[in-house]
Amino acid sequence: MKIGTLTPGETARRLKSRDGLAWRAGPFVVSLRADVPAFPEQFHLLYGEHRLAEEIGKTNDFRLELARPWGLRRWWRPKVFFEMDGPTRMAPFPLDHALPLFEWGFNYAIATRANQYLLLHAAVVAQGERALLLPGLPGSGKSTLCAALVLRGWRLLSDEFGLLRPGSGELAPLPGSIALKNASIAVIRAFDPAAVLGPEFPKTRKGTVAHLRPPPESVQDQERVARPVWVVSPRFEAGAAARLVPLPRDHGFLRLAHNAFNYELQGERGFRAVTRMTRECRFFDLTFGDPGEAVALLDEMAAS
Amino acid sequence: MNSTPFPTSWAIGKDASWIWEPFENSFFLFNPHSGETHVLNAEAVALLEALQEGAATLPELLARLDVAGDPTPYRAVLEELDRFGLIVPAWT
Numbered sequence: 132m133k134i135g136t137l138t139p140g141e142t143a144r145r146l147k148s149r150d151g152l153a154w155r156a157g158p159f160v161v162s163l164r165a166d167v168p169a170f171p172e173q174f175h176l177l178y179g180e181h182r183l184a185e186e187i188g189k190t191n192d193f194r195l196e197l198a199r200p201w202g203l204r205r206w207w208r209p210k211v212f213f214e215m216d217g218p219t220r221m222a223p224f225p226l227d228h229a230l231p232l233f234e235w236g237f238n239y240a241i242a243t244r245a246n247q248y249l250l251l252h253a254a255v256v257a258q259g260e261r262a263l264l265l266p267g268l269p270g271s272g273k274s275t276l277c278a279a280l281v282l283r284g285w286r287l288l289s290d291e292f293g294l295l296r297p298g299s300g301e302l303a304p305l306p307g308s309i310a311l312k313n314a315s316i317a318v319i320r321a322f323d324p325a326a327v328l329g330p331e332f333p334k335t336r337k338g339t340v341a342h343l344r345p346p347p348e349s350v351q352d353q354e355r356v357a358r359p360v361w362v363v364s365p366r367f368e369a370g371a372a373a374r375l376v377p378l379p380r381d382h383g384f385l386r387l388a389h390n391a392f393n394y395e396l397q398g399e400r401g402f403r404a405v406t407r408m409t410r411e412c413r414f415f416d417l418t419f420g421d422p423g424e425a426v427a428l429l430d431e432m433a434a435s
Numbered sequence: 436m437n438s439t440p441f442p443t444s445w446a447i448g449k450d451a452s453w454i455w456e457p458f459e460n461s462f463f464l465f466n467p468h469s470g471e472t473h474v475l476n477a478e479a480v481a482l483l484e485a486l487q488e489g490a491a492t493l494p495e496l497l498a499r500l501d502v503a504g505d506p507t508p509y510r511a512v513l514e515e516l517d518r519f520g521l522i523v524p525a526w527t
Contacts, residue, residue: 384456
């Protein structure tokens with residue numbers, strides 16, 4: 132049973148309940164409690180394709196909460212806090228920014244807890260079981276390119292994490308919404324007018340943010356692992372023609388190790404996992420000014 | 436004239452169970468004891484391999500490597516390997 136089969140009212144009721152609403156997110160089961168206005172409708176829109184956890188029979192990996200404070204901040208310039216098994220050190224957000232807070236909080240939960248994986252900071256898409264990783268610093272165009280690729284048929288594994296199983300070298304999917312920022316919101320709306328986006332949240336710490344709904348097929352395929360084949364570091368440059376430049380493998384090794392949140396924590400198995408990926412992948416730098424051109428170039432790369 | 440004291444000889448530490456991987460022109464070395472990964476060039480790798488035969492002074496190492504000429508670059512590499520904790524200096 133999917134979240135989308137619940138009515139928005141039932142979604143809100145479950146989010147408010149003592150145990151919260153639990154769903155399957157890639158390899159994890161996540162539960163969320165939230166008693167926040169407008170949030171249930173936004174969550175329902177973006178996560179409607181995800182399966183409810185009740186039929187999975189697995190305990191929760193993450194217990195998250197969007198909590199409203201008591202006292203003055205409940206009523207005057209109201210705030211919302213992100214909690215994970217209790218309070219965290221994340222600063223509160225304005226109450227009407229609960230969705231971006233949930234998205235960042237969930238990413239924080241993965242980045243700090245999911246150390247059974249080598250956590251690569253990259254968007255990941257795939258054609259079948261061949262995965263393309265897009266590592267990139269904020270502002271590199273990583274999410275814009277990831278959105279454009281999935282809107283043209285690539286399978287979304289994640290906009291934020293390459294969850295690499297160190298033993299097998301496989302990538303586990305974690306398809307969620309894709310956070311688009313500032314100008315990239317209009318770029319993606321123009322790129323595909325049928326793209327389903329949630330509301331725009333102005334004046335967040337990263338500017339205006341809107342979330343693209345993950346493709347339903349990618350969510351349905353969220354237990355299908357993929358093997359890393361290409362690692363492409365994108366760089367958006369206004370007006371630039373799309374250009375793909377191959378990189379030597381020693382550069383590739385450093386890119387992967389530097390992009391992993393927990394490379395040092397993984398010790399020898401992290402080294403071996405990065406070594407294996409370095410041997411098995413092809414590495415590129417991609418400069419692009421137009422997502423359509425970049426997608427065409429990456430389609431060509433995948434076909435060659 | 437270089438006034439920095441320089442050890443008389445060098446040796447590889449007792450528990451040097453490193454893992455090596457060569458890629459293109461670089462060598463990646465993982466040291467399980469420190470948990471650190473080092474990127475080494477060909478000179479550093481040659482010196483470490485020469486030290487596998489036993490502790491040695493810089494001239495002895497250069498002789499093992501069949502290197503003639505200016506030893507300065509090798510001296511700098513040895514100091515770097517010492518900073519990484521991969522080799523041990525002796526001051527006898």
